[in-house]
Amino acid sequence: MTEPSDQAFADQTQDLLQRLRDAGHRLTTPRRAVIEALLILDTHPTADDLVANVASHYPEIHRSTIYRTLDALSEAGLVSHVHLGHGSAVYHLAGSHDHLHIVCSSCDRVAHADLGVLDDAKRKIQQRTGFEINPGHFAIPAICADCLESSSPGAC
Amino acid sequence: MTEPSDQAFADQTQDLLQRLRDAGHRLTTPRRAVIEALLILDTHPTADDLVANVASHYPEIHRSTIYRTLDALSEAGLVSHVHLGHGSAVYHLAGSHDHLHIVCSSCDRVAHADLGVLDDAKRKIQQRTGFEINPGHFAIPAICADCLESSSPGAC
DNA sequence: GCGCTCCTGCGACCATGTCGCAGGAGCGCA
DNA sequence: TGCGCTCCTGCGACATGGTCGCAGGAGCGC
Numbered sequence: 001m002t003e004p005s006d007q008a009f010a011d012q013t014q015d016l017l018q019r020l021r022d023a024g025h026r027l028t029t030p031r032r033a034v035i036e037a038l039l040i041l042d043t044h045p046t047a048d049d050l051v052a053n054v055a056s057h058y059p060e061i062h063r064s065t066i067y068r069t070l071d072a073l074s075e076a077g078l079v080s081h082v083h084l085g086h087g088s089a090v091y092h093l094a095g096s097h098d099h100l101h102i103v104c105s106s107c108d109r110v111a112h113a114d115l116g117v118l119d120d121a122k123r124k125i126q127q128r129t130g131f132e133i134n135p136g137h138f139a140i141p142a143i144c145a146d147c148l149e150s151s152s153p154g155a156c
Numbered sequence: 157m158t159e160p161s162d163q164a165f166a167d168q169t170q171d172l173l174q175r176l177r178d179a180g181h182r183l184t185t186p187r188r189a190v191i192e193a194l195l196i197l198d199t200h201p202t203a204d205d206l207v208a209n210v211a212s213h214y215p216e217i218h219r220s221t222i223y224r225t226l227d228a229l230s231e232a233g234l235v236s237h238v239h240l241g242h243g244s245a246v247y248h249l250a251g252s253h254d255h256l257h258i259v260c261s262s263c264d265r266v267a268h269a270d271l272g273v274l275d276d277a278k279r280k281i282q283q284r285t286g287f288e289i290n291p292g293h294f295a296i297p298a299i300c301a302d303c304l305e306s307s308s309p310g311a312c
Numbered sequence: 313g314c315g316c317t318c319c320t321g322c323g324a325c326c327a328t329g330t331c332g333c334a335g336g337a338g339c340g341c342a
Numbered sequence: 343t344g345c346g347c348t349c350c351t352g353c354g355a356c357a358t359g360g361t362c363g364c365a366g367g368a369g370c371g372c
Contacts, residue, residue: 025319026318026369027370028320028368028369029368030319030320031319047359060321061321062321063321063360064323064362065320067361068361088359100281102289111285111286112285117277117281117284120277121273124273125256125269125298128269128270129258129267129300130301131267131298131301132304133258133297133298134298140281140289141239141290141294142281142290143287143290144285144286145287145288181349182338183339186350186351187350203328203329204327217352218351218352218353218354220329220354223328223329224351225350245328245329314372315371316370316372319369320366320367321364321367322364322365325360325362326362327360328357328358328359330356330357331356332356333353333354334352335352336351336352337349338349339346339347339349341345
C-alpha cells in the first residue's frame, strides 16, 4: 500500500481532484471513485466498464451519478470521450491518451496511431470545407490485418 | 406522375429491386418502400427518418421490419450506413455517396469531402498498425467555421 | 458550526436497435 | 395456374446506453 506506484497513483488522484476543485466543482466520494477508476482502467473503459469498476468498490454509487461525474470531468477538461463506431463511448483522462483510435470493426481490437498521421487530411479538409477536425475525439473503423486475411473482403 | 424525373426514379427503384432479387432476396412491399424512401431522402436519413418516411406512405409497415430491410439491403451491398458520432447511424445507397462525412459537433451540419483527402492517413495507418481503414464508413467530428468563430475554442 | 448550494441516489424515462414468434406472402416448380 | 416451401412481416417484449426530475444529504465558504 506504500509502494512508489501507489504513491504515484495517489499523487495523480490528488492532482486531478485539485484541478476539479479549481474548476469550481466539489470533491465528493463518487468523483474520487470515478477518477480512481479512470486511473486504474488505463485502457479504454466504456461508461459501463467504469460503472462496474466503481460499483465493485463503492456499491452505493449510482449509474447516473457516474454519468454526471463524467460530464463534470469533461467540463473541467480532465476527461474526454471517444465514440467507437457502434454504441458506447469510451472515456479517458485528457492528455494521457492523445492519439488516434483505430478500431477493428470485426474483432473490436483497438490500435493507436500518432495524431500526426491525420495532419495532411486535416489540412485538406480545412481548405475544402472550412471544418476543423478533432482527431483525438473519434475512432476510425477499420479492419485489422488478422481479420483482413481470415475473412472475405466483401463483409463490411 | 409521368415526368422524366419520375421515370428515372422508377428506373432506379426497379434496378435496386432487381439487384436485391439477384442477391437472393424476395421483393416485398416493405422493401420497395424502404428503397423508395432512400431515393427520396437523398440527404442522410437516420433510421428514424426512414421509419417516419415509410410510415407516412405505408403506415402498416413496422419499425423492426425497416431495420431488417436495411440489414438485407446492406447484406446485398445496396446500402451502407455511417455512424455519426453520438447515437444514430445514417443510411444511404451504396455508391451514390462514396465520400467522407464531416459533422460539426456543435451544430450538426454535415460537410462532404472526397475520400482522397484520407489517402495519406490511410497509407500511414496501414504502415504503422496494419489496420485498413474504411473511410466511407464513418463520420469525422469537427467544428465548422461558423461555430469555430462564434464559440470559445475550449468547448469541446 | 451554519447554511447555501451543489451533488447524490433513486427510479422513471427516452432513443436506438434487436429478437422470437406465429401467421402470411413471394416465387420456384410442376 | 396452382401448390407448397421458405422467407418475410407485424407485433411486442427486450437490451443497451444514456438522461432527467426530485427530494434529501454533504461540501465548503464564511
